[in-house]
Amino acid sequence: MSQADAATPATDPFAEVIATALREPPVRVRPLPLPDGDQLWLKRVEDLTHRAWQRKGDMRRLLRREREGYARMAEAGLPVVAMVDGHTDWLVTRDAGANLRHLLRSSDVRMRERTEAFAAAGEALAKLHRAGFTHGRPTMRAICWDGASIRFISLARHSDRRRRNRHFALDVMIFIHSCLCADRSAHDVLGLALGAYLDNAPEGTWPAVHRMATLMAMVAPAMAALRLARPTSRELNALSLALSYVTEHQRRP
Known part of the structure; x- marks a missing residue:
């Protein structure tokens, strides 16, 4: 189905919902409620200024990589959200539930659910790495x-070629940083x-995380200067917490 042509087969239960949303002014990410109470998610290419394009990159290329990621990982039996439809300028996926940031920060989430989700997330990330992604x-x-x-979304930066421990370690460092950024x-x-990750991860990943943290700590003076300029930055403050x-x-959490 293309954005310009809404003539999708009538057997597609989501065709009308998607076509209606595509006729509306573009929003980067928006939910598409379904009659049964469930929902889809529509992601569209942003109309970027030149400065934003330089910062974010080619959005169509990133969207294509995301579509490829969903297809490849789903074929490999990995825990990614289900892709419903896609085009050069947009992508539709099924709803995958609440993200970990919401589970971490919401007072309405019970501790048991939070702990189950995080343990499952660690195991799921290890599953990706064991499969070479x-x-x-x-x-x-x-x-x-x-x-x-657990289901992974936002796969624009995925790779099935970066299979060394240092590549897995970068994923782990990003996970740690993001968690402490959301809640220190x-x-x-x-x-x-x-x-849960280390119980299932490729051998040698945690030492690789340590080596990466050591290298990142070498730029600590530069980070300190940036923190003085942006003292309220959650990302900069969380980076030192992650390191x-x-x-x-030293061994493992």
Whole structure:
């Protein structure tokens, strides 16, 4: 189905919902409610200024890589969200539940559900790595929990060629940083996630995480200067927390 041509087969139960949404002014990501109470998610290419394009990159290329990621990982039996339809300028996926950031920060989420979700997330990330894939940016927003299963979204940075421990270690560092950025005191659930990850991850990944943290710590003076200029930046503050967390856990969490 193309954006210009809404003549999709009538057997497609989502065709009308998608076609209607595509006729509306573009929004980068929006939910598409379904009659049965479920929902889809529509992601569209942004109309970027030149400066934003330089910062974010070619959005059509990234969207194509995301579609490819869903297709390849689903074929490999990996826990990714189900892709419904796609085009050069847009992508539609099924709903995969609440993301980990919501589970971490919401007071309405019970601790049991939070711990189950984080343990499952660690195991799921290890499953990707054992299969030879890296997510590329496994932040709290890119990992969803529906109450029973973890599903990865936002696969624009995925790769099935970066199969060395240093590539897996970067995924792990991004996960740690994102978790502590969302909640700097979230050591308990972070430890659960990393414990489940390391129980299932390729051998040698945690030493590789330590080596990466050591290299990143070498730019600490530059980070300190940036933090002085942006003292309220959650991302910069969480980076030092992530490096300290890894350093304090020489063996494993």
